[in-house]
Amino acid sequence: MAALSAAVVGPGGVGGLLGGLLVRAGARVEFVAGERTAEALRAGGLSVRSVKYGDFTVPVAATTELSGPVDVCFVTTKATSLEAALERVPPGALGDGLVVPLLNGFEHMAVLRRRYPAEQVVAGVVRVESARTAPGRIEHTSPFLTFELGSATAPEERVAELAARLREAGLEVTVRDDETVMLWDKLTFLAAFALLTTCHMAPAGVVRTEHRDELVAVLREITAVAAAEGAVFDPGGILAFFDGLPPQMKSSMQRDAEAGRPTELDALGGAVLRAAERHGVAAPAVARLVAELAAREPAQNG
Ligand SMILES: NC(=O)c1ccc[n+]([C@@H]2O[C@H](COP(=O)([O-])OP(=O)(O)OC[C@H]3O[C@@H](n4cnc5c(N)ncnc54)[C@H](OP(=O)(O)O)[C@@H]3O)[C@@H](O)[C@H]2O)c1
CATH class of the missing domain: 3.40.50.720 (NAD(P)-binding Rossmann-like Domain)
Known part of the structure; x- marks a missing residue:
């Protein structure tokens, strides 16, 4: 061949x-x-x-x-x-x-x-x-x-x-x-991980202890959006996965933000919000994080 x-x-x-x-x-x-x-x-x-x-x-x-x-x-x-x-x-x-x-x-x-x-x-x-x-x-x-x-x-x-x-x-x-399930399988965890670690400029261990209520709310919202898209995941399972991460683990969005580079905020958080809007799913905790992070984004990334 x-x-x-x-x-x-x-x-x-x-x-x-x-x-x-x-x-x-x-x-x-x-x-x-x-x-x-x-x-x-x-x-x-x-x-x-x-x-x-x-x-x-x-x-x-x-x-x-x-x-x-x-x-x-x-x-x-x-x-x-x-x-x-x-x-x-x-x-x-x-x-x-x-x-x-x-x-x-x-x-x-x-x-x-x-x-x-x-x-x-x-x-x-x-x-x-x-x-x-x-x-x-x-x-x-x-x-x-x-x-x-x-x-x-x-x-x-x-x-x-x-x-x-x-x-x-x-x-x-x-x-x-199933392509949709495959992509959301990663995104449900990743969007929560990226948004929270970047917004709080803190690694996984700090996010899951000091910002746990927010983490739980964000996972509920993102999994509700994923379900509306046709990809059903248990937020409790993702939370358990989050709890197993090395405490010092950072997201690449956080590393991009720390370095002053444009981030993938729009492709992750923005995309979740657009899907939420399409399906009429409420996502206030995600919206708050996206708005906060958008305000910090370098100008060239909007
Ligand atoms: N890195 C990871 O560990 C990882 C893990 C899982 C998923 N991902 C995802 O994979 C994707 C890629 O991430 P990455 O970390 O590999 O990014 P990266 O290291 O920044 O690499 C992106 C590459 O794209 C090139 N590029 C930018 N603009 C271009 C253009 N106009 N024409 C041609 N090439 C261009 C850059 O070129 P220059 O080298 O010239 O700047 C760079 O080599 C992202 O969506 C990320 O979320 C990354």
């Missing part, structure tokens, strides 16, 4: 790690990035330091616009740069390849399905802690890296085949039968 051909649009913490592992496993990978990052990748390759996969550097192909069809195009930008990054993937260049975004949230799925044929768009979820420390330099700090794939619009057999090919490359991949 021919080697898997892939593109990674936005080779940061997630995309750099994923693309680096695929290159190391023998896949043909085109990294699609801004000029400066593409140049750094071409000149110095991609270096990964990983507690799970070890440290390695691979030479990589990098462009500023997808050069031609691939089997799969992973989209791994932050939500705040999604639209600009997609300009680098003209629908005509994609051929009949699958498009797999690994962003948190869910509203990006509609953006992708407006731009590319829906039968080629597959939702993805990644669980990892990985950061881009410089262009082409990736630090993977979690002992885990797992992927989930699911699509309401792509043929099941194409999703299954992609999962199989990624597993052949050594990745842990699960196929989920």
